[in-house]
């Protein structure tokens with residue numbers, strides 16, 4: 144674990160942890176247009192969620208990030224699916240608050256550790272998590288969470304890696320989200336169930352708002368239980 148608390152990476156990891164804890168549940172959104180991104184942000188904010196991960200999976204993603212940061216100052220925007228050095232730079236340029244990756248290749252370890260933004264690097268195995276810890280990370284996205292064991296995997300990791308905080312993502316839905324949130328090594332959970340692409344494409348903003356409001360209630364209930 145990174146014990147040098149004055150190192151810039153340690154500070155950025157603490158900020159990433161703070162951002163994830165503040166989110167509690169992070170909607171993972173893929174948008175096809177800026178208009179869709181705006182309507183999605185409004186719907187999520189109406190439901191009580193203030194943080195998103197916007198994936199770099201569509202050509203419009205970077206422009207959408209920049210527009211959301213300009214037009215919704217209260218919205219925390221993470222860039223998701225960051226796979227390359229160029230994407231790190233482009234997301235930074237778009238003004239996002241943090242970066243998320245689904246995994247980390249050997250060549251991306253250093254660029255992510257040196258990136259001036261808070262980073263939530265992805266990992267799926269104990270060895271990948273240990274490699275992240277060795278490079279100074281103390282928070283990671285556990286992906287694809289459900290496929291690699293879900294809550295049982297989180298419980299198993301907590302024994303040998305008690306200080307590591309995780310954001311499980313991938314295959315989580317409204318039914319099992321509360322069980323994930325209750326794990327001591329979970330800072331936040333990510334998922335697209337509040338913002339399925341079909342709803343965004345059909346303009347079903349009331350459904351997005353209602354799902355966000357149910358997620359908000361789940362976060363508040365988990366906090367009340369923990370306090």
Ligand code: 3PG
Nearest residue numbers: 171312313314315334335
């Ligand atoms: C991700 O990018 O983390 C996943 O696509 C989100 O997974 P989900 O769609 O299964 O929630």
